Amino acid sequence: MSGAAPRGMAAIVRDAGLAALIALGVGAPLLGLRTEPVGRGLTLIPRPGLLLSVVAAVFVGRILVGLFMAQRALRRRVISPAPRAMLAPPGFRSWLGRAAGPAMLAFALLLPFMPGIGRYEIDLGTLVLTYVMLGWGLNIVVGLAGLLDLGYVAFYAVGAYSYALLAKHLEIGFWAALPLTGLCSAVWGIILGFPVLRLRGDYLAIVTLAFGEIIRIVLLNWVGLTGGPNGMSGIPRPSFFGLPFSMAGGEGTFAGFFGLEPSPLHRIIFLYYLILALALVTNFVTIRLRRHPIGRAWEALREDEVASRALGLSVVAVKLTAFATGALFGGFAGAFFATRQGFISPESFTFIESALILAIVVLGGMGSQIGVATAAVVMIGGFELFRDLEQFRMLVFGLAMVAIMVWRPRGLVSSREPSVALGARKMVGAEHVAEGRG
Amino acid sequence: MSAAANGAMLAVEDVTTAYGAIVALRGVSLTVGHGEIVTLIGANGAGKSTLMMTICGSPAPREGRVVLEGRDITGWPTHLIMRQGLAHAPEGRRIFPRMTVLENLRMGAEVLNGAHFDQDLEKVCALFPRLKERLGQRGGTLSGGEQQMLAIARALMSRPRLLLLDEPSLGLAPMVVRQIFAAIRDLNRETGLTVLLVEQNAYHALRLAHRGYVLVNGRITMTGTGAELLARPEVRAAYLEGGRA
Ligand SMILES: Nc1ncnc2c1ncn2[C@@H]1O[C@H](COP(=O)(O)OP(=O)(O)OP(=O)(O)O)[C@@H](O)[C@H]1O
């Protein structure tokens, strides 16, 4: 850092000053003033403290970003004279890349038992993991197969409702119902897939968007089956492999069986691990499939449809399996959602959910598992963090998204691990591709 | 006509192909014998790429037949046609840019379900040593010439008996063009690979090929051996004017 200092530092501070000025300009009317209804009119209450702290945060943050970029540029410069062809030096970044996954996994596994973690934090963790799973599911369709799907929430809804119906009317338990709900969603994935086989890009996006809305509107209006806008309540809660979580304790319950003090936390922790397991299954299957001909075919399709066809791939089969597999995991997540909430209604499955999941995939760097997980943590965690700001959080969010897309046009994690490698893995070329635009 | 069809590697018979209202091929017939290099030359928009794609079934011909090794494949879905010992290196290379060279080659071998992949990999690496050094590199970061080598190598990975090459010299330096043409000739001589070659570079193509066809506005107007066509004044005027580049 000190190496870049003398000239770099001044520029960085100037840049940060500019950013702070912009923040001041934008923030003054938005944050600096609050309207308060007084009598019949409104009065403006100035909030200089909040405004100044935000401006200060922008200033400091921008300096940090500037330093980070400068350091990176420095490292680039050191690297670039080396022969461009093959081996990118396995430096700090690739070490970080390798360590990030296991570290995140260890953190997720230990979270419920960390000191200072209560019910709220575990609930938040469960929510984040639900989006991690949805992000990974959609990543198959968008990130791997390159099919822009704006209606992914439809499969989440199908999963939730089919679980609710199976559990309430046929009294099928969660574990037995889970594969059925996944199957149901996958079938819907194929049903969506057929009409859009010939569509690409924007047209595909529009049709999938419409599909998402159709499913929601059907759920809203088929009152006899789904309860319409009132939704479905009293959805059975999951049991611990047959042992219910009950506050009463005693013989046949989870607490009784393990000789524990009955506590509402048990179920919450169980739900947390349940979604963690489901998410990990999604991840595992995706990673395996990427090394499998099907996964390679998805990626080839994303890269070039004409070439894929010329190499003997059946574009129909490739697209349909991508839709079906993505939908399958969306359905699992939906079933989890239903059993966790105990109540579902069409309101939970609006377009904004699809947009959020898609944002997670895009921000994460399409196709990167760890990037998607990071983006889910940042986005859902960010939503919680800015909860107090209420009406501003969408704004903060939009800005964050624009910023990420400007700085990292290919998402947070932009390198792509090859799915085929010869014996000795050669880390290559990602640097050169990663930063290109397009 | 059918006599020719039965003996030939590939026979295209009276094929008409259209994109909606635009008719790109009008009653085209050609044959490619076993072990031959046949070239198809013609101006931009003559329908050369369309003919290659019609052979692969996408788009399917509106009229006429396509017969591959005595089997009528007209109207078959493309992915099945591509499993009949036919490989196509499409115009503009169309390698998978974000996938590595090795993964690109792997995709080429997909129709064989990965059988004898290692062996075939060695063969294409021997043919194009440049690729061997770059197996882990992303396709999109290869130079144009390397990408073309990769496109041909990828097509070869499916062990084709007939290779369709659409303008392999596109945008390449003369030196690289010679390398690629030499590779095609070697493949043909050593393994008996049959090649149908579309080229703008008529001089090189006609010198390399055993026979050639000239396509004008969707119709075949001339045919003959490479040397015959090279000697024809019409060919010289239309395709060789301004030197031998
Ligand atoms: N997908 C398509 N839709 C409509 N028209 C097309 C399509 N593809 C090709 N054409 C038209 O068909 C005709 C033949 O095109 P084709 O690509 O076969 O030419 P070509 O001989 O390969 O030319 P070039 O040497 O420039 O590659 C052209 O007039 C072209 O505009």
Ligand SMILES: [Mg+2]
């Ligand atoms: Mg062409």
